[in-house]
Amino acid sequence: MALNHDLIGVESEPVEKSWTSKDTLLYAVGVGAGLDDPTAELAFTTENSAGVEQRVLPTFAVLASQGGRRSTELGDFDTAMLVHAEQGFELHRPLAPAGTVRITSTVTGMYDKGSAALVVIESRAVDPESGDPVITSRSSVFIRGEGGFGGSRGPASDWKAPERSPDHQVTYRTRPEQALLYRLSGDRNPLHSDPVFAARAGFPRPILHGLCTYGFTGRALLHTLADSDPARFAAMSARFSAPVFPGESLTVSMWVDGDTALFRTAKDDGTIVIDRGTARFRP
Incomplete structure (x- = not known):
């Protein structure tokens, strides 16, 4: 099993991705x-409420910009060993409830x-008619068992939490069936x-999608710091940084x-998950 290092710096062929109001x-x-x-x-859960115009949660940008590279293109490895490590995006304009973008991705x-490899991918989603940028997305995946090839460890982060209490804290609970609901947005990773696949990856039961936890976090930021706009x-x-099990807060x-x-x-026990x-x- 090995990663395809020849992909580094190579832009994918463009693909178009569309979404609907239902999505x-x-x-x-x-x-x-x-x-x-x-x-x-x-505004985010209905399209026909009186006096309410449908809007889109900003973190949907991550889904809207996926499609340029598939994990199977990265090399020959056990997909059960792959986990989402980092995710970032920049929105160049608000997303419409329904739309289409053209996506290219570059490793x-x-x-x-050491014991694993970190693969970083940048995707650009543009308006297919004007070419204007809509989303720039950066993600990385951690693939256990694929390290040790002698490459760079990558740049270090200088992020540090301030030495004071948070200005805001928001708690949301997740539902026991949250992963079954979220997977209908496209991530059907077993x-x-x-439970059998989760056990292969070392978990006692299926875990929540990292991007679902990311979406919960984005909602808290949106409503607390951007007036829900x-x-x-x-x-x-x-x-x-750590898994979440459906039903945890x-x-x-x-x-x-x-x-x-x-x-x-963080979860109720203090474990930091993002x-x-x-x-x-x-x-």
């Missing part, structure tokens, strides 16, 4: 919108972490539904400095 509504429900109060987030690095949400990035801690916020997300988070907002 963005289903995504919102999949990341907990309306869970405790079905009337609280109608920007394959880093040797790690999140099949997606047009003010410019960018978000973070590292996945998530607390998002935020430290604000002007138009930027640092954040992290770390080194940075978000940026427009006035």
